[in-house]
Amino acid sequence: MLKRTRATKARFQLILIKPSHYDNDGYVVQWIRSTMPSNSLAAVYSLAKGAAERELLGPDLPIDVMAMDETNTRVKTKEIARRIAENGGRGLVGIVGVQSNEFPRAVDIARPLREAGVQVLIGGFHVSGCLAMLKELPGDIKEAQSLGVSIYAGEAEEGLDEVILDAARGELRPLYDHMKHLPDIGNIASPPFLPNDFIERTIGNVTSFDAGRGCPFQCSFCTIINVQGRKSRYRSPDSVEQILRMNYDQGINRFFITDDNYARNKDWEAIFDRIIKLREEDGMDVRFCIQVDTLCHKIPGFIDKSKRAGVTRVFIGLENINPANLIAAKKRQNKITEYRKMLLEWKRVGIITYAGYILGFENDTPESIRHDLEIIKKELPLDMLEFFILTPLPGSEDHKVLHEKGVWMDPDMNKYDVEHVVTGHPKMTEAEWTEAYRTAWGIYYTDEHFETIIRRAYASGINLRSLMPVLFWFSSAVPVEGVHPLQWGIFRIKYRHDRRAGLPLESPFVFYGRYAADIARKVVLVAKRWRHLKRIVRKVEADPHAKLYKDEALTPVVDEDAEHMELYTQNEAARTAVERERRVAAKTGNGNGGKAPAPAGLRTNGHQGNGHDAGLHDTEHHINEQNEPASPLV
Numbered sequence: 363m364l365k366r367t368r369a370t371k372a373r374f375q376l377i378l379i380k381p382s383h384y385d386n387d388g389y390v391v392q393w394i395r396s397t398m399p400s401n402s403l404a405a406v407y408s409l410a411k412g413a414a415e416r417e418l419l420g421p422d423l424p425i426d427v428m429a430m431d432e433t434n435t436r437v438k439t440k441e442i443a444r445r446i447a448e449n450g451g452r453g454l455v456g457i458v459g460v461q462s463n464e465f466p467r468a469v470d471i472a473r474p475l476r477e478a479g480v481q482v483l484i485g486g487f488h489v490s491g492c493l494a495m496l497k498e499l500p501g502d503i504k505e506a507q508s509l510g511v512s513i514y515a516g517e518a519e520e521g522l523d524e525v526i527l528d529a530a531r532g533e534l535r536p537l538y539d540h541m542k543h544l545p546d547i548g549n550i551a552s553p554p555f556l557p558n559d560f561i562e563r564t565i566g567n568v569t570s571f572d573a574g575r576g577c578p579f580q581c582s583f584c585t586i587i588n589v590q591g592r593k594s595r596y597r598s599p600d601s602v603e604q605i606l607r608m609n610y611d612q613g614i615n616r617f618f619i620t621d622d623n624y625a626r627n628k629d630w631e632a633i634f635d636r637i638i639k640l641r642e643e644d645g646m647d648v649r650f651c652i653q654v655d656t657l658c659h660k661i662p663g664f665i666d667k668s669k670r671a672g673v674t675r676v677f678i679g680l681e682n683i684n685p686a687n688l689i690a691a692k693k694r695q696n697k698i699t700e701y702r703k704m705l706l707e708w709k710r711v712g713i714i715t716y717a718g719y720i721l722g723f724e725n726d727t728p729e730s731i732r733h734d735l736e737i738i739k740k741e742l743p744l745d746m747l748e749f750f751i752l753t754p755l756p757g758s759e760d761h762k763v764l765h766e767k768g769v770w771m772d773p774d775m776n777k778y779d780v781e782h783v784v785t786g787h788p789k790m791t792e793a794e795w796t797e798a799y800r801t802a803w804g805i806y807y808t809d810e811h812f813e814t815i816i817r818r819a820y821a822s823g824i825n826l827r828s829l830m831p832v833l834f835w836f837s838s839a840v841p842v843e844g845v846h847p848l849q850w851g852i853f854r855i856k857y858r859h860d861r862r863a864g865l866p867l868e869s870p871f872v873f874y875g876r877y878a879a880d881i882a883r884k885v886v887l888v889a890k891r892w893r894h895l896k897r898i899v900r901k902v903e904a905d906p907h908a909k910l911y912k913d914e915a916l917t918p919v920v921d922e923d924a925e926h927m928e929l930y931t932q933n934e935a936a937r938t939a940v941e942r943e944r945r946v947a948a949k950t951g952n953g954n955g956g957k958a959p960a961p962a963g964l965r966t967n968g969h970q971g972n973g974h975d976a977g978l979h980d981t982e983h984h985i986n987e988q989n990e991p992a993s994p995l996v
């Protein structure tokens with residue numbers, strides 16, 4: 363990636379690195395092809411290119427911008443330092459989009475660079491979250507500063523120029539704090555963009571961008587609201603069109619819109635309308651994966667417009683099915699009575715659903731988790747389910763509260779990847795909690811349930827050739843590779859020398875012997891699992907009655923027998939939640955004519971008490987026209 367350029371004239375070198383993190387053995391998690399390009403990197407890279415094109419440092423000091431994502435590219439600090447020296451000695455390494463689990467790796471990258479006299483600046487969610495929520499900088503950030511590493515908290519849209527100017531003078535400040543002012547991103551001149559040679563290092567023809575930032579809700583485990591705010595800030599339809607066209611021109615037509623909650627992007631409709639125009643009138647075949655909340659189906663037209671705008675996959679923050687847990691986490695907007703209705707709406711238009719499920723809320727036990735997952739399998743028409751360990755991520759209210767109370771939290775930030783237990787639980791030991799996470803994947807993705815998911819999808823008009831790779835990806839990442847599907851990639855790369863600071867260099871015999879055995883094991887496992895899944899798909903396709911498949915989860919909400927669904931009756935909290943919904947419905951005059959007491963969310967007409975019309979549309983059954991498998995995410 364770093365081409366050698368011996369310059370005759372000084373050139374400012376701006377090198378942007380999105381770091382990875384370490385696996386449990388202390389090796390950097392890297393792949394020949396990683397999941398998808400990072401939007402954080404795309405955002406900062408594009409702003410930096412903009413500064414270079416504007417000749418921010420004047421015509422005598424041109425800026426060269428380079429970007430690399432460590433999940434698919436080896437970071438060679440010596441080469442970086444040499445490149446800066448060869449170009450006149452002025453430069454900056456920006457370590458970008460650093461999440462808490464990546465902070466130790468970011469510091470390990472910074473250390474040799476600082477020793478070589480290179481200026482380094484770290485930005486991203488870890489530093490922004492800590493500055494947003496903690497009264498004092500935590501030890502790891504102070505330690506980075508003691509190495510001479512500068513910290514950038516907040517968004518780069520209005521602060522990057524200042525940083526480049528300071529760095530060019532060799533006067534980088536220890537801290538840039540932009541947390542108080544959240545920039546307007548409506549029409550910035552350089553929206554997120556990465557060139558194609560970068561995207562080729564990831565799976566599929568996919569890139570990502572944020573159409574908006576911020577979310578109005580208040581979930582206690584969430585960092586987003588404290589870093590990006592609760593007010594919706596969004597790009598204009600023109601800006602979104604610019605991003606789409608720039609990518610389309612380089613052959614990229616699939617996009618992951620990274621908004622944590624696109625349904626709460628205040629301008630979702632205008633953005634979708636523009637995309638619909640691009641697709642239907644200008645013939646641009648663009649497709650999307652979005653993230654939404656469990657009330658999105660109540661926004662009039664949201665699901666139908668998603669379909670027309672080319673959304674093929676949707677991530678939903680389901681989080682849990684026990685209302686007591688949801689209330690404790692301040693996730694009151696998640697109503698179990700809405701889950702089935704929302705999922706059936708996505709099924710109606712043939713869009714694949716993924717739901718996130720968090721393990722380790724205060725009422726969870728290994729038994730309750732197992733029981734809840736069985737209910738989900740039976741009663742919710744969901745395609746993929748992905749699991750996370752409830753983690754007090756720096757930047758969240760949970761983290762702040764535990765920190766202020768002095769409750770133990772693991773000091774090793776590398777473990778804050780929502781796959782490790784990092785604090786105590788009232789009902790589970792660390793071992794039980796870890797095991798509950800590990801086994802959850804196997805409980806959901808059984809052979810029997812694979813077949814059920816595939817049958818439901820087939821009967822709903824979802825293209826099985828497009829479902830199969832994602833089903834494979836989400837069900838196999840943990841058993842095969844031991845990493846979360848969002849972190850998986852194609853073919854793991856490991857360098858013996860790229861080991862976490864403080865850990866010994868292993869002997870080549872031990873290292874390569876284990877590496878080779880590991881590769882062999884994974885190849886066999888991957889082939890076996892893929893063939894197995896393919897057999898199930900073929901079986902369903904060969905079944906002449908498969909299109910007529912029905913089960914409890916696919917039962918239309920209007921016909922369901924709410925009294926017998928375990929989702930609504932399994933415990934006191936569920937029954938209370940259903941009762942509360944009934945009372946709300948009765949008060950707002952939206953009852954169902956004195957018939958069987960169906961919860962508000964189970965009715966098919968009328969208002970739902972929050973001003974939105976639930977309006978189940980009686981449109982034709984849509985068939986997902988997407989055929990070829992691409993990235994596991996988009």
Ligand code: B12
Nearest residue numbers: 400401402456458459461462485486517518570585620848
């Ligand atoms: C998209 C996304 C992903 C994508 C990443 C690919 C992509 N397309 O970007 C995928 C799905 C792969 C992913 C995976 C994970 N993610 Co993620 N992800 C996000 C998400 C939703 C959006 C990221 C984004 O684009 N933000 C918008 C950009 C522009 O904001 P930004 O990163 O903060 O960058 C701005 C500023 O920080 C600043 N800045 C950043 N770097 C620098 C550097 C310099 C030099 C300067 C000047 C400024 C600067 O300027 C930028 C532009 O304004 C965020 C939540 C969020 N709203 O940000 C979670 C989030 C970042 N993810 C999170 C987590 C935990 C994970 C996983 C560990 C989960 C898991 N087990 O799978 C993995 C880890 C991946 C890894 N280590 O390899 C957490 C991190 C929390 C924390 N305290 O660290 C977040 C915040 C969500 C949450 N749950 O709270 N993720």
Ligand code: SF4
Nearest residue numbers: 577579580581584622
């Ligand atoms: S709905 Fe999602 S993005 Fe919004 S506050 Fe809750 S966890 Fe955060």
